[in-house]
Amino acid sequence: xxxxxxxxxxxxxxxxxxxxxxxxxxxxxxxxxxxxxxxxxxxxxxxxxxxxxxxxxxxxxxxxxxxxxxxxxxxxxxxxxxxxxxxxxxxxxxxxxxxxxxxxxxxxxxxxxxxxxxxxxxxxxxxxxxxxxxxxxxxxxxxxxxxxxxxxxxxxxxxxxxxxxxxxxxxxxxxxxxxxxxxxxxxxxxxxxxxxxxxxxxxxxxxxxxxxxxxxxxxxxxxxxxxxxxxxxxxxxxxxxxxxxxxxxxxxxxxxxxxxxxxxxxxxxxxxxxxxxxxxxxxxxxxxxxxxxxxxxxxxxxxxxxxxxxxxxxxxxxxxxxxxxxxxxxxxxxxxxxxxxxxxxxxxxxxxxxxxxxxxxxxxxxxxxxxxxxxxxxxxxxxxxxxxxxxxxxxxxxxxxxxxxxxxxxxxxxxxxxxxxxxxxxxxxxxxx
Amino acid sequence: xxxxxxxxxxxxxxxxxxxxxxxxxxxxxxxxxxxxxxxxxxxxxxxxxxxxxxxxxxxxxxxxxxxxxxxxxxxxxxxxxxxxxxxxxxxxxxxxxxxxxxxxxxxxxxxxxxxxxxxxxxxxxxxxxxxxxxxxxxxxxxxxxxxxxxxxxxxxxxxxxxxxxxxxxxxxxxxxxxxxxxxxxxxxxxxxxxxxxxxxxxxxxxxxxxxxxxxxxxxxxxxxxxxxxxxxxxxxxxxxxxxxxxxxxxxxxxxxxxxxxxxxxxxxxxxxxxxxxxxxxxxxxxxxxxxxxxxxxxxxxxxxxxxxxxxxxxxxxxxxxxxxxxxxxxxxxxxxxxxxxxxxxxxxxxxxxxxxxxxxxxxxxxxxxxxxxxxxxxxxxxxxxxxxxxxxxxxxxxxxxxxxxxxxxxxxxxxxxxxxxxxxxxxxxxxxx
Numbered sequence: 001x002x003x004x005x006x007x008x009x010x011x012x013x014x015x016x017x018x019x020x021x022x023x024x025x026x027x028x029x030x031x032x033x034x035x036x037x038x039x040x041x042x043x044x045x046x047x048x049x050x051x052x053x054x055x056x057x058x059x060x061x062x063x064x065x066x067x068x069x070x071x072x073x074x075x076x077x078x079x080x081x082x083x084x085x086x087x088x089x090x091x092x093x094x095x096x097x098x099x100x101x102x103x104x105x106x107x108x109x110x111x112x113x114x115x116x117x118x119x120x121x122x123x124x125x126x127x128x129x130x131x132x133x134x135x136x137x138x139x140x141x142x143x144x145x146x147x148x149x150x151x152x153x154x155x156x157x158x159x160x161x162x163x164x165x166x167x168x169x170x171x172x173x174x175x176x177x178x179x180x181x182x183x184x185x186x187x188x189x190x191x192x193x194x195x196x197x198x199x200x201x202x203x204x205x206x207x208x209x210x211x212x213x214x215x216x217x218x219x220x221x222x223x224x225x226x227x228x229x230x231x232x233x234x235x236x237x238x239x240x241x242x243x244x245x246x247x248x249x250x251x252x253x254x255x256x257x258x259x260x261x262x263x264x265x266x267x268x269x270x271x272x273x274x275x276x277x278x279x280x281x282x283x284x285x286x287x288x289x290x291x292x293x294x295x296x297x298x299x300x301x302x303x304x305x306x307x308x309x310x311x312x313x314x315x316x317x318x319x320x321x322x323x324x325x326x327x328x329x330x331x332x333x334x335x336x337x338x339x340x341x342x343x344x345x346x347x348x349x350x351x352x353x354x355x356x357x358x359x360x361x362x363x364x365x366x367x368x369x370x371x372x373x374x375x376x377x378x379x380x381x382x383x384x385x386x387x388x389x390x391x392x393x394x395x396x397x398x399x400x401x402x403x404x405x406x407x408x409x410x411x412x413x414x415x416x417x418x419x420x421x422x423x424x425x426x427x428x429x430x431x432x433x
Numbered sequence: 434x435x436x437x438x439x440x441x442x443x444x445x446x447x448x449x450x451x452x453x454x455x456x457x458x459x460x461x462x463x464x465x466x467x468x469x470x471x472x473x474x475x476x477x478x479x480x481x482x483x484x485x486x487x488x489x490x491x492x493x494x495x496x497x498x499x500x501x502x503x504x505x506x507x508x509x510x511x512x513x514x515x516x517x518x519x520x521x522x523x524x525x526x527x528x529x530x531x532x533x534x535x536x537x538x539x540x541x542x543x544x545x546x547x548x549x550x551x552x553x554x555x556x557x558x559x560x561x562x563x564x565x566x567x568x569x570x571x572x573x574x575x576x577x578x579x580x581x582x583x584x585x586x587x588x589x590x591x592x593x594x595x596x597x598x599x600x601x602x603x604x605x606x607x608x609x610x611x612x613x614x615x616x617x618x619x620x621x622x623x624x625x626x627x628x629x630x631x632x633x634x635x636x637x638x639x640x641x642x643x644x645x646x647x648x649x650x651x652x653x654x655x656x657x658x659x660x661x662x663x664x665x666x667x668x669x670x671x672x673x674x675x676x677x678x679x680x681x682x683x684x685x686x687x688x689x690x691x692x693x694x695x696x697x698x699x700x701x702x703x704x705x706x707x708x709x710x711x712x713x714x715x716x717x718x719x720x721x722x723x724x725x726x727x728x729x730x731x732x733x734x735x736x737x738x739x740x741x742x743x744x745x746x747x748x749x750x751x752x753x754x755x756x757x758x759x760x761x762x763x764x765x766x767x768x769x770x771x772x773x774x775x776x777x778x779x780x781x782x783x784x785x786x787x788x789x790x791x792x793x794x795x796x797x798x799x800x801x802x803x804x805x806x807x808x809x810x811x812x813x814x815x816x817x818x819x820x821x822x823x824x825x826x827x828x829x830x831x832x833x834x835x836x837x838x839x840x841x842x843x844x845x846x847x848x849x850x851x852x853x854x855x856x857x858x859x860x861x862x863x864x865x866x
Contacts, residue, residue: 010767010860011791013798020538021454021494021524025477038477043528044458044469044493060477061454081815083801085766091454095476105453113801120801122780254784333518334443347555351687358444365446368516368546368553382514427443 001138001318001430002089005109008134009087012126014111017086019068021093022059028067029060030301037063037094061093065110065311070299073114077305082116083123089314100323101287101316109134112309114299119306121243124275124295125250131291131310132255135279139327139432140317142282143290145251146207146262149244150272150294152217153263155237156203160196161227166270168192172204173266199224204264210252211245213261240274247275273297277310281317284324290317325433331384334428335363336421337403338380339389341370349396353389356399356416362426364389381406386425389416434571434751434863435522438542441567442520445559447544450519452501454526455492461500462493463734470496470527494526498543498744503732506547510738515549516556522747533756534720534749542567545742547732552739554676557708557728558683564724564743565688568712572760572865573750575715576723578684579640579695582677583705583727585650586696588670589636593629594660599703601625605637606699632657637697643685644678646694673707680708706730710743714750717757723750758866764817767861768796769854770836771813772822774803782829786822789832789849795859797822814839819858822849 006016028038038060062068065088073080089109096102111130113123128145135143154165162168171186178186180201187197199220206216221237244261251259267276274295281290293310297303321327337357339350347366354364365385367376373390380388386407392400399416420426439449461471471493495501498521506513522542529535544563546556561578568576587598595601604619611619613634620630632653639649654670677694684692700709707728714723726743730736754760770790772783780799787797798818800809806823813821819840825833832849853859 011794011796013766013768013796015766015861021526022538029477036477039474040477041472041474041494044462044471044473061474081812085798093454105455122777123801126799253781254788333446333448335446344555348686355687361444363444363446365518366559368556379514428448 001314002107002109004137004430005089005134005312005314006087008137009109009111009130012130012133014085014087014130017069017072017088018090019062019065019072019088021061021091023062023067023071025058025060027071028063030067037096039093039095063092063094065090065092065108066299066309069110069112070301070305073305074300074302077116083113083119084115085111085113087111101319103315103319106313106315107318109312109314110309112299112307114305114307114309117304117306119295119308121246121274122250124243124308125247125254127293127308127310128247128251128259128275128277129254131277131279131312132251132258134312135291136255139430140281140321141284141326143258144280144282145259145291146265146278146280146289147244147248147251147259148261148263148265148276149240149247150267150274150276151236152240152244153203153266155233155235155240156217156221156224157200158233159221159226159230159237160199160224162192162196162200164190168200169266170268172200172264173268175204175264193225195225206261206263208261209248209257209259210261211249213263214241214245217241217263243274267292267294271296275308281320284320287316287320321433327430328433329428330424330431331386331428333365333383333385335365335383335385336425336427337362337364337387337389338376338383338385339364339366339391340373340376341367342391343370346370346391346396349391349394352396353391353399353401353416357389357419360417360420362420377404377406387421389414434747435540435542437570437863438522438567438745438747439520441570442542442544442563445563445566447518447520447563450502450505450521451523452495452498452505452521454494454524456495456500456504458491458493460504461496463500470529472526472528496525496527498523498525498541499732499742502543502545503734503738506738507733507735510549516546516552517548518544518546520544534752536748536752539746539748540751542745542747543726543742545732545740547738547740547742550737550739552728552741554679554707555683557676557741558680558687560726560741560743561680561684561692561708561710562687564710564712564745565684565691567745568724569688572863573714573754574717574759576691577713577715578692578724579698579711579713580677580681580684580692581694581696581698581709582673582680583700583707583709584669585673585677586636586699588666588668588673589650589654589657590633591666592654592659592663592670593632593657595625595629595633597623601633602699603701605633605697606701608637608697626658628658639694639696641694642681642690642692644682644694646696647674647678650674650696676707700725700727704729708741714753717753720749720753754866760863761866762861763857763864764819764861766798766816766818768798768816768818769858769860770795770797770820770822771809771816771818772797772799772824773806773809774800775824776803779824779829782824782827785829786824786832786834786849790822793850793853795853810837810839820854822847 040060157165171183248259248261265278272294276294278289279291291312295308297306299305299307339354341350350366354366357364388404390402403414404411473493590598604616617630681692681694698711705727709727711722712724724745728741730739732738732740772787774780774783783799787799790797821837823835836847837844
C-alpha cells in the first residue's frame, strides 16, 4: 500500500521527504487539544548532569506530519524551490485510548504544496485529484471526497452576525456526533441567536455533486437574517462559493464521481482558510474521514508559506481493509519459487538454479533442507510459495529442471533461464477479499 | 537505497516485517552497555492516575532491531513457519553523543533466519551472500567481509587456559582502538599469562582470503602453551575452523573477492556462537564495520530459536556516501517532465498532456503558473527537472507538442502517447560521485 501511494504521489511530482521522529515539545504543544497526547522522550539514565537532562526532556514524538513539515520548511527555506511539493509517509504517535481504528502508533501519508508568499488556487484541485487517484489505485470501495470552502462558510457566519467564528465551526464540526439539536444547544450557549443558528444549520444541510450548490447558498443568504454592513462578508462568501464550484468541477472532471460540495464540512482547526476536504469510504462511513486536509494561509507561526495539503490515515485504513475482508495479501512471503535440494552434496546445483531465476527478478528461496520432496513441497505450501523447482540431474551447470505449481499439482519441464511464473504470481500483491 | 536493499532481500526470500518503535524497558535494558542510551517515553501530561503513568514510563524506543525481532518471534511463534526469514528496515534511537557517523536516530537494515530448535549451518553463508550482493547493488567502493568463527576462537582460548572467554573477546575486540600493547595490558590485568596473550594475539593476526588459514591456526595450536585435558577445546577449535573454511569459500564462490577469514574479528557480544561477520568499505576503513552480525544459539531469553543475522548501518553509510562524494542523487524531485502552461485558460490542455505521460509511468508536473516560457524553463531548471513540454495549439485533445531537453537545449516535436525520456532520466537515481 505504501509503495502504491508513493508511486502515485511521485507520478504527480511529489517527492518524498522524511523527518526525525522527535520535535521540541514547545512546537508540538501549540495545539492544546493535542498536547495531552504527546509522548515526551528522555534518556533512561541521564548521567551527564541535570541541565542536559532537562534539555533533552523537551523533545516529544511527533503526533502528525504537519508540525515536522513546518519546521522542515522553516529551516530549509533557503534551499527549497517554491511552490514546494512534498509527500511524507511516516509513523506518528498519539497517547490516545486505543480502540478500533485508533492506534497509539500509526502511519500517515501526507502531500502538501507550499508557496513562499502566494499559492495559486488551482493547486487546491490538484492535491484533491492526486489523493483521489491514490485512493482509486488501492483495492477500496468508492471513496467520496466532501469539499467545502472556509471563506464561503466564514462569510456566511459573519453575514448572520456570528462573532466567534472558530467556536461556531467547532460546534458544527460535531454535527455527526451530537446531531442538529446538540449543535443548536451549543451555539445557543455561545450566544448565537436562534435565527442565526437556523441559518447555519440550513447551510450545513446543503450538499450537491456539482456547482449547483451556488444557487442554493445564494438563495439561503437572501432569506437569512443578515446583519447591516455585510458587504465584506458577502464578498468573502461569493469568492468562496465560486472557488468551491471550480474545485468540485475540476476534481470530478479528472476523477469522475468523486467530489461532492458538502457545506457541512467544517474541519475544527483554525488553521484552514480556503478549501477543506474530508473523504468517506462507501459502506464504511463509521470509519470517519480517511483522507482530510485543506488550504492554509501560513504553514509556520511567523506567517508566509501558504499551502494546501491532505493526509491519509493509512493504518486505520489497512486495519479496516484487513478486518472487514476488503482486501488481503496474496501471500506473506516475497518468494515465488522454492528450489528443492536433492541432497546436501547437490545444494550448490540448487543455489545455481536460484541465482538464474533471481537474475531475472524472480524471488527464490533454496530449500533449507534436503528432506524428501514431499516434505519440501509441504514447506513451500505452508509459506504460500506457489512453485517448487526440481533441479535436473548433473553438476548444477544446466538450467534445466522441472517446476511444479503446487496449487494445481501440474509439473512441467522448465529452463531456469527462460521460465517465469505468471505475472500475478511474481510478487505478493493486494487482492480484493 | 532502501528500495535497493528491499529488492535484493526479497529476491532471496527475506520478507519485510515492521515492529512498533517502543519496547518494554526491561527488555531493552538487558544489555547494560546499551541501557544508558535508551530513550524512555512517557505521556507529556499523564492525567489518568499515577499507576497508568508509571506503567507507560516503562516503554523505551528500540535501539536496535534485534530486541524487537526477538519479541516478535516469541509472540508469534505459533503463527510463523521455521526457519523464518525476515528483513527489517527501520529507524532505531540511541542517546549517543552525536558525531560523524554516529546519530541519535538512524536506519538499520537487518536480515535474519531463525529456526525453532535447529538451524542448518549453510544459512551462515547464505546470509553473508545476500548482504554482499546488497552492498554490490549499491554504488559503493568494494566491500570486504571479514569472517571468523566463535567456536574456533573459544576452542583456542580454552586451549591456552583462558577462563573468562567473554572478557578476553571484549579485549581483543579493541585491537583497532588500543593496539596489541593495549590488549596485552588489559589481558594481563585479567590474569591471562604472557604466553597465552602472545598466542591469542598471534591468532588474531591471521588473515587469509580462503581456507588456507586452517593450516596456520593448526600450526599455531601445535606450538602454543596448551593446557592439559584440552581434547574438547581442540574439537571445538577444529569444528570452528572447518566451518569457517566452508563459509569463506561459499561466500567467495557466490560473490567473488568478498570474504576474508580474519581471526581478529571478535564481536564483543556474548550472544554469538558460530560465524561472526564484519564488513569494511575499501578506502573507508575509518568508518568501521558497515555490516556486522553473526550466528547465535538463542534469539530469546528462554532458549531455543537459533539464528543467524546481519545488520547494515544504513544512515552512517548514506552519510559517508554523500559526505565523501561517493554517490549522489541525479535529481531531488521525482518528475522527469514539466508541462508548460500557455495561459491559465489552457491549463486543462497542459493537465491532459501530463495525464497522458503519467499513464505511461512518466512522473510529470504541470507548471504552477503561466509565466513566460523562459521563466517556466527556469522553474524546471532550478528543480533539476530535465524536460519541459510545450503543448500544441488547440483545445487539449491532441497529444502533439514539443519537448525540450533543457540540459542540451534540443527541442523536438513529440507525441505525449509515445514519447518517453531516456531510461536514465525516467526516475531519480543514485549516481557515482
